[in-house]
Amino acid sequence: MALELEDVRRAAHLARLGLSDEEAASYVDDLSRILEMADRLQAVDTEHVAPLAHSLDTTQHLRVDEVTEEDQRERFQRCAPAVEDGLYLVPRVVE
Amino acid sequence: MHDKTLTELAAGLTAGDFSSRELTDHFLGRIERLDSEINSFITVTAEQAQASADAADATRRQGDAGPLNGLPLALKDLFCTQGVRTSCGSRMLDNFVSPYDATLVEKLAAAGAVSLGKTNMDEFAMGSSNESSYYGPVKNPWDLAAVPGGSSGGSAAAVAAGLTPAALGTDTGGSIRQPAAFCGITGLKPTYGRVSRYGMVAYASSLDQGGPMARSAEDCALLLGAIAGHDPRDSTSVTRGVPDYRAELNAPLAGLRIGLPREYFGEGLDPDVEVAVREAIRVYESLGASVQDISLPHTNLAIPAYYVIAPAEASSNLSRFDGVRFGHRCENPSDLIDLYKRSRAEGFGSEVKRRILMGTHTLSEGFFEAYYKKAQQVRRLIRQDFLDAFDEVDVLMGPAAPTPAFDLGANKDPLSMYLQDIYTIAINLAGIPGISVPAGFIGQRPTGLQILGPHFAESQLLNVAHQFQQATDWHLKRPVFGEENS
Numbered sequence: 001m002a003l004e005l006e007d008v009r010r011a012a013h014l015a016r017l018g019l020s021d022e023e024a025a026s027y028v029d030d031l032s033r034i035l036e037m038a039d040r041l042q043a044v045d046t047e048h049v050a051p052l053a054h055s056l057d058t059t060q061h062l063r064v065d066e067v068t069e070e071d072q073r074e075r076f077q078r079c080a081p082a083v084e085d086g087l088y089l090v091p092r093v094v095e
Numbered sequence: 096m097h098d099k100t101l102t103e104l105a106a107g108l109t110a111g112d113f114s115s116r117e118l119t120d121h122f123l124g125r126i127e128r129l130d131s132e133i134n135s136f137i138t139v140t141a142e143q144a145q146a147s148a149d150a151a152d153a154t155r156r157q158g159d160a161g162p163l164n165g166l167p168l169a170l171k172d173l174f175c176t177q178g179v180r181t182s183c184g185s186r187m188l189d190n191f192v193s194p195y196d197a198t199l200v201e202k203l204a205a206a207g208a209v210s211l212g213k214t215n216m217d218e219f220a221m222g223s224s225n226e227s228s229y230y231g232p233v234k235n236p237w238d239l240a241a242v243p244g245g246s247s248g249g250s251a252a253a254v255a256a257g258l259t260p261a262a263l264g265t266d267t268g269g270s271i272r273q274p275a276a277f278c279g280i281t282g283l284k285p286t287y288g289r290v291s292r293y294g295m296v297a298y299a300s301s302l303d304q305g306g307p308m309a310r311s312a313e314d315c316a317l318l319l320g321a322i323a324g325h326d327p328r329d330s331t332s333v334t335r336g337v338p339d340y341r342a343e344l345n346a347p348l349a350g351l352r353i354g355l356p357r358e359y360f361g362e363g364l365d366p367d368v369e370v371a372v373r374e375a376i377r378v379y380e381s382l383g384a385s386v387q388d389i390s391l392p393h394t395n396l397a398i399p400a401y402y403v404i405a406p407a408e409a410s411s412n413l414s415r416f417d418g419v420r421f422g423h424r425c426e427n428p429s430d431l432i433d434l435y436k437r438s439r440a441e442g443f444g445s446e447v448k449r450r451i452l453m454g455t456h457t458l459s460e461g462f463f464e465a466y467y468k469k470a471q472q473v474r475r476l477i478r479q480d481f482l483d484a485f486d487e488v489d490v491l492m493g494p495a496a497p498t499p500a501f502d503l504g505a506n507k508d509p510l511s512m513y514l515q516d517i518y519t520i521a522i523n524l525a526g527i528p529g530i531s532v533p534a535g536f537i538g539q540r541p542t543g544l545q546i547l548g549p550h551f552a553e554s555q556l557l558n559v560a561h562q563f564q565q566a567t568d569w570h571l572k573r574p575v576f577g578e579e580n581s
Contacts, residue, residue: 011459038403
C-alpha cells in the first residue's frame with residue numbers, strides 16, 4: 001500500500017516525532033516500499049489461524065500482591081533533565 | 096593471553112598462571128592500543144574493571160572462586176549498568192547514566208566476572224551493519240573496509256580482535272548470530288524467555304533475547320549457565336531449571352538427524368557461502384550424523400512479518416523516550432508537545448525514526464487488522480514450520496547470513512539491509528534458539544554456519560557446535576589488524 005505525505009505526517013504526530021519537510025518526503029518513499037513488502041502477507045489464508053503474540057504458550061506469572069520495591073524516587077530522578085521537589089518539570093500545560 | 100578462549104583463561108586463573116588483575120590490564124591495554132582502528136567500544140570502564148579484578152583475586156585467595164571468577168568480558172551498550180552510561184548507540188541516551196543494573200549484569204558481577212566496558216551497536220539495536228550508531232560505525236577486524244554486522248557489531252568485533260575474550264549481545268532478528276558470522280566468532284541466541292530481559296533496553300519485547308558471544312561453543316556454554324534462569328522482574332522469563340550447559344558438550348553425534356531447510360539454500364545465497372556451509376555439513380556426516388532435506392514453507396514471509404511486528408513493538412517501547420524523565424531534552428521548548436517532538440527528533444537517528452513511523456502507522460486505526468494482526472497470524476504459521484521440522488530432525492543447519500560481511504556503506508537502502516536477515520529472523524518469531532559458528536572464509540572475510548534447535552535445546556546446540564569445533568579449527572583463526580600489522 002503506497003503512503004501519502006499526509007500519512008507520514010499523521011504517524012509522526014501520533015508518535016510525537018518532529019520531522020523536517022525533507023525527512024517526511026524521504027520517508028514517504030521508504031515506508032511505501034516497506035509496506036509493499038509487508039503486503040506479501042495478504043496472499044496467505046489466515047482465516048482460521050489465531051494471532052501469535054508470544055512464542056511460548058505460557059501465561060503471566062502471578063505473585064502475591066505485596067509491595068516489594070522500596071521507594072527510590074530520588075535516585076531515579078537524578079537522571080532526569082529537570083526536577084523540583086520530587087516532581088518532573090515540563091513547560092506550563094495549564095494557564 | 097588474548098589468543099586464548101575464556102575456558103583456557105579460566106584454567107590459567109585456577110592454576111595461578113596469572114591473576115585477574117594481570118588479565119584485565121592486558122585486555123585494557125589492547126583496547127587502548129587497538130580500538131581506535133575498529134571503534135568497538137563506546138565506554139571503557141578501566142577503573143571499575145581493575146577494582147572488580149582485584150576483588151575477584153581476593154575471592155580466589157579465599158577459595159571461593161566460581162567458574163567465571165576474574166574473567167574479563169564486555170557488555171553491549173544496551174544492558175543497563177549502574178553508574179555507567181548506557182547509550183544504546185543513540186544520542187537520545189548519550190547522557191543516560193543508569194540508576195540500576197540489568198539482571199544479566201548483576202548475575203555476571205555476582206559470578207565474579209569483570210566488565211571491561213560497553214560495546215558499540217546499531218542505534219537501539221536496529222540494524223544489521225553497526226552503521227546506525229551515534230558513535231560511528233564499527234569496522235570488521237578481518238578487513239577494515241567491511242562492516243562487522245549488527246546490531247551487536249561492537250561485541251563481535253571486540254571478541255574477534257582479541258580486545259575481550261567474550262561479550263554479551265542481544266538478538267531480536269539475528270543481532271548476535273549475523274555479526275558472529277561476519278567476525279568469525281561463536282554466538283548463541285537462547286530460547287525466548289531463557290535469559291531475563293530486565294534492564295535490557297527494549298526494542299521488540301516479544302523477540303529480544305540476550306546471549307553470549309565468544310571464541311568457542313564451550314565458552315558460550317560457560318556464559319549461558321551464568322546468565323540463564325527465571326527472574327521475578329521479567330514476567331516473560333521462564334521458571335524451568337537451568338541445566339549445566341557444559342555437561343553435554345562431549346556427547347557423541349552418531350545418529351544426530353540434521354535437516355537442511357531447502358529455503359535456506361535458494362536464490363540470494365552467495366555461492367561461496369554455500370560451499371563453506373555444505374563443507375561444514377560434510378564434517379557432521381563424518382561424525383556420524385545423517386542429513387536430510389526439509390522444508391520451512393513460510394520462510395519468505397518471515398521478513399514481512401518481522402518488519403511489521405518489530406517496528407510496532409518498537410514504536411510502543413520507544414514512546415518512553417519523551418525528554419521528561421531521562422535522556423535527551425531539547426533546548427527551550429515552547430510547550431509540552433514541542434518538548435516531545437523536538438527532543439525525539441534530535442535524539443533519534445534516521446533508522447529509528449523510520450521504524451517508529453512504520454510501527455505507529457501499522458498500529459493506527461484502519462491499518463491494525465491488515466498489518467499487525469495479519470503478521471501475528473503469519474507468525475504462528477512460521478513457528479509451526481519449525482515445530483513440524485523438529486518432529487523429523489534434531490537440528491536444522493544452514494548459513495547464518497546470505498553473504499560474507501559487506502563493505503561499509505554498501506547497503507544504503509533500508510530494504511536491502513532488511514534482506515540481510517533472511518536466515519536469522521524467523522528464529523526470533525518462533526522463539527527457538529540458534530547458534531552461529533565459524534565455518535570458513537570467503538577471501539579474508541569469515542562466514543558462519545547456523546545451527547537451530549527446538550525450544551530450550553541449548554545444551555544440544557552447544558554440544559553440536561562444540562563437536563564441530565573439535566573437528567575443525569576455523570574458530571581458532573585470528574585477524575591481524577591495525578598496529579599489529581607493522
